[in-house]
Amino acid sequence: MSDSNNLKERVRAFWQANPCGTKFADAAPGTRRFYEVLEEHRYEKEWHIPQAADFASTQGLKVLEIGCGLGTDGAQFAGAGADYTGVDLTDAAIELAQKRFELFNLTGTFQTADAEKLDFADDSFDLVYSHGVLHHTPDIERAVNEIYRVLRPGGRAVVMLYHRDSYNYRVNISLLRRAGAQLLRWEPGVSLVHRLTGESLESLRQHATQLRNDQRSYLKSEEFLSQNTDGAGNPLARVYSRGEARELFKGFAKIELRTYFLNKRWLPLIGSVLPRSLESRLAFRWGWHLWIYARK
Numbered sequence: 001m002s003d004s005n006n007l008k009e010r011v012r013a014f015w016q017a018n019p020c021g022t023k024f025a026d027a028a029p030g031t032r033r034f035y036e037v038l039e040e041h042r043y044e045k046e047w048h049i050p051q052a053a054d055f056a057s058t059q060g061l062k063v064l065e066i067g068c069g070l071g072t073d074g075a076q077f078a079g080a081g082a083d084y085t086g087v088d089l090t091d092a093a094i095e096l097a098q099k100r101f102e103l104f105n106l107t108g109t110f111q112t113a114d115a116e117k118l119d120f121a122d123d124s125f126d127l128v129y130s131h132g133v134l135h136h137t138p139d140i141e142r143a144v145n146e147i148y149r150v151l152r153p154g155g156r157a158v159v160m161l162y163h164r165d166s167y168n169y170r171v172n173i174s175l176l177r178r179a180g181a182q183l184l185r186w187e188p189g190v191s192l193v194h195r196l197t198g199e200s201l202e203s204l205r206q207h208a209t210q211l212r213n214d215q216r217s218y219l220k221s222e223e224f225l226s227q228n229t230d231g232a233g234n235p236l237a238r239v240y241s242r243g244e245a246r247e248l249f250k251g252f253a254k255i256e257l258r259t260y261f262l263n264k265r266w267l268p269l270i271g272s273v274l275p276r277s278l279e280s281r282l283a284f285r286w287g288w289h290l291w292i293y294a295r296k
């Protein structure tokens with residue numbers, strides 16, 4: 001197996017074992033309550049998404065979502081009247097997204113598929129949407145080429161990638177979490193970080209295990225980034241600057257970039273009292289989510 005295929009298999013295994021967002025709902029996966037809690041949590045924490053994705057404007061459009069996860073955004077497209085198709089690398093996500101559509105009487109088509117090799121004809125979709133997915137795939141250039149190929153001329157891509165020049169990457173991950181990692185070597189340090197940050201003991205112990213297993217590799221900057229975005233054990237996450245995002249999408253006719261999301265949990269002390277208006281203004285420059293709007 002080539003290195004790239006091996007990495008893809010590790011990415012698949014990670015998301016198959018940890019379907020995105022399940023940890024935020026205390027209800028049993030696949031129940032109505034589970035999806036309701038997930039949705040409430042998502043749009044409370046990432047309250048910019050409905051505006052940034054503009055679900056309401058997709059009525060009558062053929063929409064493909066790449067990396068649909070549990071189908072929370074997919075349900076908004078379908079609810080707005082889009083002709084929705086969701087694909088994801090894992091069967092776990094596809095099964096849970098399909099279940100969601102069944103429970104809420106929504107219509108959609110689902111497929112387990114790899115963003116880097118889509119099984120759709122050229123010029124098939126009006127909109128391709130992908131939120132928090134392509135920074136986890138080994139060959140992102142191939143995935144962006146696939147988006148271009150399956151979009152009809154004039155069709156739009158809306159893609160969210162993690163932002164390199166963000167507070168979360170430059171300060172939280174690269175400085176604060178790195179300093180905190182030193183404390184995870186000892187159990188009292190784990191408890192201290194838990195008390196200071198509110199991060200669960202379970203998550204911190206997973207990080208401590210990774211650190212103990214192979215300290216040198218865990219602390220390498222690429223590995224540290226992967227481990228400190230979507231949970232310990234995540235084999236791959238990358239960040240992109242505005243310039244790198246423009247370069248990736250340079251084949252498209254028109255590109256616009258916007259940044260959103262300043263997770264208040266990462267702002268010790270002031271986070272809980274920060275009004276949304278100020279949060280938006282800071283996120284406009286230092287947000288963690290870099291939204292790319294591109295037209296074919």
Ligand SMILES: C[S@@+](CC[C@H](N)C(=O)[O-])C[C@H]1O[C@@H](n2cnc3c(N)ncnc32)[C@H](O)[C@@H]1O
Nearest residue numbers: 015020067068069088089090114115131133137
């Ligand atoms: C962080 S979750 C995001 C899910 C959803 N878009 C959201 O915003 O909640 C990442 C998802 O991308 C999927 N994924 C990763 N690599 C992929 C690939 N090459 N092709 C399709 N899906 C992929 C994973 O299986 C996982 O469901």
